[in-house]
Amino acid sequence: xxxxxxxxAGYRGVPALxxxxxxxxxxEIVGIIGSNGAGKSTLIRAISGLIKPTEGTIxxxxxxxxxxxxxxxxxxxxxxxxxxxxLFGKQTVEENLKLGAYLIKDEKxxxxxxxxxxxxxxxxxxxxxxxxxxLSGGQQQMLAIGRGLMSNPELLIVDECSxxxxxxxVEEIFKILKTINSQGTTIMLVExxxxxxxxxxHRAYVLQTGRVVMHGTGEELLKSELVQKAYLGI
Amino acid sequence: xFIQLVVSGLLLGCIYSLISMGLSLIWGVMGIVNxxxxxxxxxxxxxxxxxxxxxxxxxxxxxxxxxxLLFLLGVIVYQIIIQYVVDxxxxxxxxxxxxxxxxxxxMAQFLWSPNFxxxxxxxxxxxxxIGTVMIELPKLASSLGSILVAALVFLxxxxxxxxxxxxxxxxxxxxxxxxxxxxxxxxxxxxxxGIACAGAAGSLLATFYYIFPDVASLFGLIALVAVALGGFGxxxxxxxxxxxxxxxxxxxxxxVDPNWKYALMFLIYLGIVLVRPQGLLGRGKV
Numbered sequence: 156x157x158x159x160x161x162x163x164a165g166y167r168g169v170p171a172l173x174x175x176x177x178x179x180x181x182x183e184i185v186g187i188i189g190s191n192g193a194g195k196s197t198l199i200r201a202i203s204g205l206i207k208p209t210e211g212t213i214x215x216x217x218x219x220x221x222x223x224x225x226x227x228x229x230x231x232x233x234x235x236x237x238x239x240x241x242l243f244g245k246q247t248v249e250e251n252l253k254l255g256a257y258l259i260k261d262e263k264x265x266x267x268x269x270x271x272x273x274x275x276x277x278x279x280x281x282x283x284x285x286x287x288x289x290l291s292g293g294q295q296q297m298l299a300i301g302r303g304l305m306s307n308p309e310l311l312i313v314d315e316c317s318x319x320x321x322x323x324x325v326e327e328i329f330k331i332l333k334t335i336n337s338q339g340t341t342i343m344l345v346e347x348x349x350x351x352x353x354x355x356x357h358r359a360y361v362l363q364t365g366r367v368v369m370h371g372t373g374e375e376l377l378k379s380e381l382v383q384k385a386y387l388g389i
Numbered sequence: 390x391f392i393q394l395v396v397s398g399l400l401l402g403c404i405y406s407l408i409s410m411g412l413s414l415i416w417g418v419m420g421i422v423n424x425x426x427x428x429x430x431x432x433x434x435x436x437x438x439x440x441x442x443x444x445x446x447x448x449x450x451x452x453x454x455x456x457x458l459l460f461l462l463g464v465i466v467y468q469i470i471i472q473y474v475v476d477x478x479x480x481x482x483x484x485x486x487x488x489x490x491x492x493x494x495x496m497a498q499f500l501w502s503p504n505f506x507x508x509x510x511x512x513x514x515x516x517x518x519i520g521t522v523m524i525e526l527p528k529l530a531s532s533l534g535s536i537l538v539a540a541l542v543f544l545x546x547x548x549x550x551x552x553x554x555x556x557x558x559x560x561x562x563x564x565x566x567x568x569x570x571x572x573x574x575x576x577x578x579x580x581x582x583g584i585a586c587a588g589a590a591g592s593l594l595a596t597f598y599y600i601f602p603d604v605a606s607l608f609g610l611i612a613l614v615a616v617a618l619g620g621f622g623x624x625x626x627x628x629x630x631x632x633x634x635x636x637x638x639x640x641x642x643x644x645v646d647p648n649w650k651y652a653l654m655f656l657i658y659l660g661i662v663l664v665r666p667q668g669l670l671g672r673g674k675v
Binding site for chain 1: 550553554556557560561563564565566567568569570571572
């Protein structure tokens with residue numbers, strides 16, 4: 156579904172990705188793990204068209220997307236739930252969700268999607284008239300994910316959804332991601348919570364200083380010496 | 390007399406509000422302080438003047454035409470200038486609109502001379518007396534027109550899909566891009582809308598105000614101060630700031646000295662931003 160070949164990118168000449176190759180198949184949950192500064196965020200920024208790669212290609216369902224602007228990439232079905240959530244704080248919960256369906260013209264479809272998101276996150280329905288900025292961290296994260304689901308994504312990229320969220324809520328969110336995946340949405344999970352991410356992911360890639368240093372199934376990586384030493388502190 | 394001055398101040402403030410709203414909108418969406426804003430007010434005043442002289446259309450009725458013309462002009466200016474500086478350093482954003490303002494003012498002097506012009510007889514004229522308070526009807530009509538246009542713009546931003554996108558970009562550009570919002574297209578539209586506000590105000594002002602090229606500097610400065618006073622990025626704040634400036638202008642002009650009225654406006658502004666740098670209703674992002 157998504158193929159990335161020898162991707163290089165950086166900021167003002169400082170390379171953050173030094174040739175990353177990976178692929179995501181339809182129906183998978185693929186984990187991207189690594190420490191701060193490993194290039195995880197740069198990688199998904201490049202996928203979403205927020206930065207332009209200097210080398211390499213990104214292909215989604217046979218279309219090259221590395222030269223497209225962000226809104227075209229969204230139209231193709233790749234939705235990113237960014238780190239830090241990037242909600243529209245002064246707008247209400249429902250307005251935020253509707254903006255998630257910005258590219259959908261069919262009112263009926265928007266309503267259906269809204270009901271779907273409310274069924275997954277009932278708390279959002281209770282709070283729908285509230286400004287997004289008044290929600291708690293966990294609720295904001297749910298809103299960010301809900302907003303991402305509003306456009307029926309084919310590939311949902313979730314970046315650091317556990318950041319600033321209580322552990323019990325993280326568990327809930329991960330459970331919901333699993334459900335969403337079982338309903339047909341492919342998920343790319345970028346996480347610093349390595350253990351939880353590997354348990355959830357079918358496959359995962361380990362990023363270090365802008366390179367993929369290891370990949371395999373979640374289980375394999377959990378057992379590998381590299382992951383245990385570097386990320387799990389075992 | 391006091392009530393008289395308050396009424397005059399609020400009438401004036403309503404028109405300033407409309408100008409300021411446009412400036413605030415443009416700032417919110419693209420982080421550009423449009424120093425050419427006053428020049429667009431001036432262009433609309435001339436458009437209304439020639440509408441009156443050549444086509445015999447009253448400036449009040451010319452307002453919708455001015456809105457359309459200035460909206461289109463705004464979109465064109467965005468396409469040929471603004472879009473190239475929007476992501477540039479702050480100085481280039483500043484100089485681009487500053488230069489544009491200078492260009493437009495000097496172009497107006499060249500084309501239409503620096504002389505003062507007025508529209509002799511607007512369709513609304515005369516004075517309305519309530520007790521001791523006298524309300525000049527042309528000013529009242531312009532103020533009501535400004536409130537109407539401002540309310541429509543406000544509703545548009547709050548209630549429509551495009552308006553929601555405008556708010557989203559003002560709040561979080563990256564978040565908006567990730568929703569599939571075409572940032573450039575909405576920015577072009579917003580620039581047009583902001584300039585259209587200036588255009589509506591210019592046409593409405595033309596019914597009673599002197600029309601001359603340098604009127605641009607005055608209105609540009611007033612709008613800038615109103616927006617800074619109310620808080621950058623807050624449309625409501627810009628409205629409030631503009632009303633305050635209208636009041637300071639009339640009250641200060643009477644109780645202190647007419648020559649000092651603009652000095653007073655800027656003094657109040659300085660006072661407020663010293664205490665509250667983000668402005669009265671600002672979100673604190675400058």
